[in-house]
Amino acid sequence: MTNHIFQFNQVNRLILKDVNFKVNEGERLIIFGPSGSGKSTLLHLFNRMDDPDQGEIYFQQQLINDYDIPQLRKKVGLVLQQPHLFPETVLDNLKFGPSMFDEWEEERAYQLLNYVNLPKEYLTKPVEELSGGEQQRVSLARTLANKPDVLLLDEPTSALDDRNIEAIEEDLINLIEQHSLTVVMVTHSMDQAKRIGTKGLFIDEGQVIEFGDIAQLLETPKTEELKNFLHKS
Numbered sequence: 001m002t003n004h005i006f007q008f009n010q011v012n013r014l015i016l017k018d019v020n021f022k023v024n025e026g027e028r029l030i031i032f033g034p035s036g037s038g039k040s041t042l043l044h045l046f047n048r049m050d051d052p053d054q055g056e057i058y059f060q061q062q063l064i065n066d067y068d069i070p071q072l073r074k075k076v077g078l079v080l081q082q083p084h085l086f087p088e089t090v091l092d093n094l095k096f097g098p099s100m101f102d103e104w105e106e107e108r109a110y111q112l113l114n115y116v117n118l119p120k121e122y123l124t125k126p127v128e129e130l131s132g133g134e135q136q137r138v139s140l141a142r143t144l145a146n147k148p149d150v151l152l153l154d155e156p157t158s159a160l161d162d163r164n165i166e167a168i169e170e171d172l173i174n175l176i177e178q179h180s181l182t183v184v185m186v187t188h189s190m191d192q193a194k195r196i197g198t199k200g201l202f203i204d205e206g207q208v209i210e211f212g213d214i215a216q217l218l219e220t221p222k223t224e225e226l227k228n229f230l231h232k233s
C-alpha cells in the first residue's frame with residue numbers, strides 16, 4: 001500500500017485529519033491509540049468500508065477508488081474483531097469469495113483449513129456449531145481464500161480467551177511470513193503489537209502523533225501523548 005493522504009468528515013466533525021503515511025510491501029503496521037481516536041475508521045478506509053470526504057489513498061500505485069470494490073477487497077482482505085460468517089457451512093464460507101471470481105478449486109479448502117489449524121471434518125459443519133475461536137479461524141481462512149496481498153486486522157483476537165489469542169496469533173504470524181503479506185492491524189495490546197508489528201502508527205484524536213519502527217516507538221516514545229498512553233496501557 002502506498003501513500004495515504006486524506007481527511008475524513010463525519011457528523012459535522014473531523015474524525016481523521018492531516019493523515020499522511022506510506023506502508024511498504026511486506027511491512028506490518030500497527031495502528032494504536034486511545035479508544036475513539038479513529039483507529040478502526042482509518043483501517044476501514046483501506047478497503048472502502050468507509051470513504052473519506054477529502055484526500056486520496058493509493059494501493060499499488062493506483063487510487064483505490066479506481067478499483068472495482070470486490071477486486072480491491074480481494075486484494076486487501078479484512079478480518080474483524082467478531083467473525084461475520086454466513087450462517088452456512090465452513091465450506092460455503094470459504095468458497096464464497098473465490099467463487100465470485102471463478103477461482104475456486106475444491107482442494108484449496110483443505111489447504112485453507114490447514115493454514116488455520118482446523119481439521120478437515122470441519123468443512124461440512126454449520127458455522128453456528130463452532131466456538132468463537134474456531135469461527136475466527138474460519139473468518140481468517142475465508143479472507144486468505146482470496147489470496148490477498150494485504151491483510152487488514154481490526155483487533156482480530158480481542159474477542160478471544162488467552163489460550164485462543166496465543167494460538168491464533170501464532171498461526172497469523174506463520175501465515176503472514178509464509179505468504180509475505182503486508183499487514184495493517186489495529187490492536188489494544190502493546191505486547192501483541194510488539195510480536196506482530198514492524199512499524200507503528202500512534203494516533204490520538206484523529207491525528208498521527210508518532211510513526212516509525214514499532215520497537216522504537218514503544219521503547220523510546222518522543223511525545224508526551226505517547227508517553228502518557230504507554231504509561232496507562
Ligand SMILES: Nc1ncnc2c1ncn2[C@@H]1O[C@H](COP(=O)(O)OP(=O)(O)OP(=O)(O)O)[C@@H](O)[C@H]1O
Nearest residue numbers: 010011015033034035036037038039040041042186
Ligand atoms: N458510523 C459513525 N458515525 C458517527 N461517528 C462515528 C462512526 N464511527 C465512528 N465514529 C466516531 O469516530 C471516532 C473514531 O471512532 P473509531 O471507531 O475509529 O475509534 P477507535 O480508535 O477504533 O476506537 P476503539 O478503540 O474504541 O475501537 C469516535 O469518536 C466515534 O464515535
